[in-house]
Amino acid sequence: MSKTVFEKSQPEQHAYSLPVDAPDFQRYQPVDSLLRQTPLNLPEVSEIDLTRHFCELSRKNMSIDTNFYPLGSCTMKLNPRVNEWCAALPGFTRTHPLAAEEFVQGNLEVIFDLLQILCRIGGMSAGSLLPNAGAQGEYTGVQMIAAYHHQRGDHQRNEFLIPDNAHGTNPATAATAGFKIVPIRTNAQGDMDLNHLRQMASDHTAGLMLTNPNTLGLFSPVIAEITEIVHQAGGLLYYDGANLNAILNIVRPGDMGFDVMHLNLHKTFSTPHGGGGPGSGPVLCNDKLKTFLPVPRVELHKDVYRIIWEDSASIGKIASFHGNFAIYLRAYLYAKLHGDFGLRRIGEQSVLNANYLKTRLSSLFTIPFPQFCMHEFVVQADNYLDKGVRALDIAKRLLDYGIHAPTIYFPLIIKECMLIEPTESESKATLDHFIDVMKKIVEEINVDPDLVKTAPHTLSVTRLDEARAAKNPILSGLTL
Amino acid sequence: MDFISNQEPQNREMLAAIGVSSVEDLFETVSAKLRLPRPIHDDGLSEFEGMKLMEGIAAKNTFPQFDNYLGAGAYEHHVPAIVGMICGKSEFLTSYTPYQPEASQGMLQAIFEFQSVLCALTGLDVSNASLYDGASACAEALLMAVRCQKKRNKALIAQSLHPHYRAVAEQYISSHDIQIESIAFQSDGQLDMQALERQLDENTATILVQYPSFLGGIDDLKRVSDYAKSKGALTIICANPLVYGLYASAQELGADIAVGDCQPFGLPLQFGGPYVGYIACRQDLMRQLPGRIVGETVDTQGRRGFTLTLQAREQHIRREKATSNICTNQALAALASLISILWYGKEGVRRLALTNFQRAAYLRDKLKPLTLVTPFSQTPVFNEFIVKFKRPMAETLKHFHRHGIHPGVDLGCFYPQLADHLLVAVTEVKNQSQLDSYCAAAKELI
Numbered sequence A: 001m002s003k004t005v006f007e008k009s010q011p012e013q014h015a016y017s018l019p020v021d022a023p024d025f026q027r028y029q030p031v032d033s034l035l036r037q038t039p040l041n042l043p044e045v046s047e048i049d050l051t052r053h054f055c056e057l058s059r060k061n062m063s064i065d066t067n068f069y070p071l072g073s074c075t076m077k078l079n080p081r082v083n084e085w086c087a088a089l090p091g092f093t094r095t096h097p098l099a100a101e102e103f104v105q106g107n108l109e110v111i112f113d114l115l116q117i118l119c120r121i122g123g124m125s126a127g128s129l130l131p132n133a134g135a136q137g138e139y140t141g142v143q144m145i146a147a148y149h150h151q152r153g154d155h156q157r158n159e160f161l162i163p164d165n166a167h168g169t170n171p172a173t174a175a176t177a178g179f180k181i182v183p184i185r186t187n188a189q190g191d192m193d194l195n196h197l198r199q200m201a202s203d204h205t206a207g208l209m210l211t212n213p214n215t216l217g218l219f220s221p222v223i224a225e226i227t228e229i230v231h232q233a234g235g236l237l238y239y240d241g242a243n244l245n246a247i248l249n250i251v252r253p254g255d256m257g258f259d260v261m262h263l264n265l266h267k268t269f270s271t272p273h274g275g276g277g278p279g280s281g282p283v284l285c286n287d288k289l290k291t292f293l294p295v296p297r298v299e300l301h302k303d304v305y306r307i308i309w310e311d312s313a314s315i316g317k318i319a320s321f322h323g324n325f326a327i328y329l330r331a332y333l334y335a336k337l338h339g340d341f342g343l344r345r346i347g348e349q350s351v352l353n354a355n356y357l358k359t360r361l362s363s364l365f366t367i368p369f370p371q372f373c374m375h376e377f378v379v380q381a382d383n384y385l386d387k388g389v390r391a392l393d394i395a396k397r398l399l400d401y402g403i404h405a406p407t408i409y410f411p412l413i414i415k416e417c418m419l420i421e422p423t424e425s426e427s428k429a430t431l432d433h434f435i436d437v438m439k440k441i442v443e444e445i446n447v448d449p450d451l452v453k454t455a456p457h458t459l460s461v462t463r464l465d466e467a468r469a470a471k472n473p474i475l476s477g478l479t480l
Numbered sequence B: 001m002d003f004i005s006n007q008e009p010q011n012r013e014m015l016a017a018i019g020v021s022s023v024e025d026l027f028e029t030v031s032a033k034l035r036l037p038r039p040i041h042d043d044g045l046s047e048f049e050g051m052k053l054m055e056g057i058a059a060k061n062t063f064p065q066f067d068n069y070l071g072a073g074a075y076e077h078h079v080p081a082i083v084g085m086i087c088g089k090s091e092f093l094t095s096y097t098p099y100q101p102e103a104s105q106g107m108l109q110a111i112f113e114f115q116s117v118l119c120a121l122t123g124l125d126v127s128n129a130s131l132y133d134g135a136s137a138c139a140e141a142l143l144m145a146v147r148c149q150k151k152r153n154k155a156l157i158a159q160s161l162h163p164h165y166r167a168v169a170e171q172y173i174s175s176h177d178i179q180i181e182s183i184a185f186q187s188d189g190q191l192d193m194q195a196l197e198r199q200l201d202e203n204t205a206t207i208l209v210q211y212p213s214f215l216g217g218i219d220d221l222k223r224v225s226d227y228a229k230s231k232g233a234l235t236i237i238c239a240n241p242l243v244y245g246l247y248a249s250a251q252e253l254g255a256d257i258a259v260g261d262c263q264p265f266g267l268p269l270q271f272g273g274p275y276v277g278y279i280a281c282r283q284d285l286m287r288q289l290p291g292r293i294v295g296e297t298v299d300t301q302g303r304r305g306f307t308l309t310l311q312a313r314e315q316h317i318r319r320e321k322a323t324s325n326i327c328t329n330q331a332l333a334a335l336a337s338l339i340s341i342l343w344y345g346k347e348g349v350r351r352l353a354l355t356n357f358q359r360a361a362y363l364r365d366k367l368k369p370l371t372l373v374t375p376f377s378q379t380p381v382f383n384e385f386i387v388k389f390k391r392p393m394a395e396t397l398k399h400f401h402r403h404g405i406h407p408g409v410d411l412g413c414f415y416p417q418l419a420d421h422l423l424v425a426v427t428e429v430k431n432q433s434q435l436d437s438y439c440a441a442a443k444e445l446i
Helices: A047-058 A081-087 A105-122 A134-151 A169-176 A194-200 A223-232 A325-361 A391-400 A428-447 A449-453 A466-471 B008-018 B023-027 B047-059 B081-087 B105-122 B134-148 B163-173 B193-199 B221-230 B241-245 B283-288 B315-321 B331-370 B393-402 B432-443
Strands: A126-128 A159-163 A180-184 A205-210 A236-241 A260-263 A283-285 A297-301 A304-308 A377-380 A417-420 B154-158 B179-183 B204-211 B234-239 B257-261 B277-281 B294-298 B304-308 B384-388 B421-425
Touching: A047 B081, A047 B105, A047 B331, A081 A325, A081 B047, A105 A126, A105 A260, A105 A283, A105 A297, A105 A304, A105 A325, A105 B047, A134 A169, A134 A205, A134 A236, A134 A260, A134 A283, A159 A169, A169 A180, A169 A205, A169 B315, A180 A194, A194 A223, A205 A223, A223 A236, A325 A377, A325 A417, A325 A428, A325 B008, A325 B023, A325 B047, A391 A417, A391 A428, A391 A449, A428 A449, A428 B008, A466 B294, B008 B023, B081 B331, B105 B241, B105 B277, B105 B294, B105 B304, B105 B331, B134 B154, B134 B163, B134 B204, B134 B234, B134 B257, B134 B277, B134 B283, B154 B163, B163 B179, B179 B193, B193 B221, B204 B221, B221 B234, B234 B241, B241 B331, B277 B283, B331 B384, B331 B421, B331 B432
Parallel strands: A159 A180, A159 A205, A205 A236, A236 A260, B154 B179, B154 B204, B204 B234, B234 B257
Antiparallel strands: A126 A283, A260 A283, A297 A304, A377 A417, B257 B277, B294 B304, B384 B421
16 A cells, blocks of 8 residues: 555655854744644655656656557647756856846747747637646736726626637636636537527627637637627627647637637647646737737747836736746747648648548447547547446546546536547557557456456556545545 | 647548548537638747757856845745756656546645645645745635635735735735735834734734745744734735744744745746746635645545545635635646755755755845945845945946846835845855855955
8 A cells, every 4th residue: 555755754864955054143043922833734754755656656647658548638748858957057047037128038938939830820819828737827817808898988898708618727717717608509510500690799798718629629610700790789799718739720719700819828829738737828819809818928029028017907917927938938949840841740730630530430330420529529438328338437448558548527518528638649550459459458358348448457546435535525635 | 840649641541430521510609700720831849959959048148157046935946957857757747636536646645745844844844735926825714714704805915015916916805805014014124013002902813924034033923913803804824934944833833724835945047937826724714725735534444544635625616606716736746846945855954944044144234344234234034135335236236236136026016115125045055265256255245
């Protein structure tokens, strides 16, 4: 059984060392009344034990580097190591966020240039890198839309239209920003129900949040109609570009009619997801909204970069300093390595890889939407329910074969859903291996469904009791 | 260059399997009007060229050539070598949020341990898996406190809270029916307790204070929380977590919620991010926490395991009724902080905090004869303090820059009444001769 680091503690062992002390320092003692009274219950562990502890933990974790990871909506592409090298350059890591502009011109150049590249890709005119992740990017964009209506005196616009297949952050974000959520139905073709949209769009509509290609992996052929309906009702269009892989340098949200968008550098631009962040969710917009962008902003005046810390029209600040700067470095280098030429290749290859997988998996699973997909697609694992096998079971069995599970039960509107995204990085041999494993699992379902229903069998733990974790929460391992 | 595996031969086979002749056919749903032309020239770079480019840009930052005394929420500390080694491991670096717990036990246990060390430092019962940064942690804590106190809609924020944190909190609160009032600080930087007692009433949901304050001082926060409690309001303490190695814990000070930024542990300055926000609270407030939380459970064979838990609070389940919209947080940065905290350990964190205090006290003391006496001169501090030189700020800064020193943060940028006051941070990375050089440069300003 795995021990926590607290259980590995041994009296007086330690890993730390401190720079040389001086007798002149020791003369200063803190006031007694301020001192901590209760013991600091941290473990005491030597450096070798600490090293082994985390190496042991790492072996219990799948990752892109070690496993095929077709997790839909997450864009698990290669995280190039040259990005990590770049982010670790002391010229960047040793810069303080409140440094005067003249001492950090390199940093400001990266912020300014990366934003220009992203604006070009998005078909937008301005933006901000500040949001620390996609959800904060959404929040920023929605607040900018709110500020726009507010400035025009359109105070009754208190509703956000959000498709029923949207990522959970969309309704959560609009609610956080104080809006009422109006869900819009998806039709049988997996596209937005235009009649429902027409019914719900009104002079209460602040905007529509939309992902295109949507969470089913489908590009809407009626995108122009959608944006027109919302604009005619006086609302603005928010593009959730968390995952922009499929359309990189092929089609631009600005050209589709969107007013503001965010994208995730930790998906499309290959920055590592780190087991749940840090991410970065830059927000981009057109001229209608740019005065509302958050601060600080970076501007270029006569070859010198300047930081604008305050602007009364802005929605204000959303991050402690300049956002997740070291993530920008990785994304910037990634964009420069590819150029426009390489970015286009990413878009095309991600779509080709996904359609190949979809075609080959169609004999094993229900394919709810037969049209070509973009960078990802949904299949339904509903033909094995009579054997008692669900999408969850297939996902767990994949883990036994060293393949990370696809996203399951999302989007919520598809029964026994598996959302699969291979990304442009993967080779045909890897995709073929995945198909072979899926075939094998289907055979297992027919011969010995219990084997699948009780998977995984080969990992450090078998299925976990998640209900128990929620019912009797143990959230800390303090044992000392 | 790109990182694409498949080339012509594989692509031909795949197109044939799909039954189309070219990739363009797959984009049939994208109207031709919207499609951009394919670029003809390869305008990318080789890896070597990319590295040269970034080295060149990094060299344009002259800041690292100076001795740095800037703090104000971002501190220069030693980052143990083991931090980069572990955080660079593929399994941590390149994994996603642990949605499949059986395949993510490593990261889940690490986050569980992060939560645990935050409980140890703050003295509170539960912590989440991290928030974006100190500023968003303050914003989320205020929203959380108001959710816990449904009938009250006033939030008090100390004027001595980091002005950026305050600005972010105000932005987050702007769409809610919450009234914000500021608690002024006195001329010595300490909270104005009389003002506080006047403003904290039956309609006050919460009070947010900083420890040490943005001005470096240590306030009597026990008195603040006692008073808040007597009026039924929750106390939020935002702290540099290193301070808990030396001074009273959030729990000892009576905090209901503790927030802040773990940057001082394991994260380089890197121009402000990634850092890592934390939030911890009393057990009974647990279900109002925002963001991811990891809990311990067992597998089908009764073995211990870890999983994301209490997810009924979160956006992917609750959608518009979630406690927050946060999804991706700062997991790898939290791992860096965890490793750094464990590297220092029980005794090391205390000694690190103490030497931070002592080095700051040394410089503060040595500067006394060289600077003006101000009401701030006697305020108890941790590793950051205020000085006022005898020359105007611009001249002072220019003078120090000539000596290769960034002497501190110009407080006039944040509070007009503090023009010509400098906020100086001293950590363990400054040795006696560096501190003496600072004083030597200061002497020339008399």
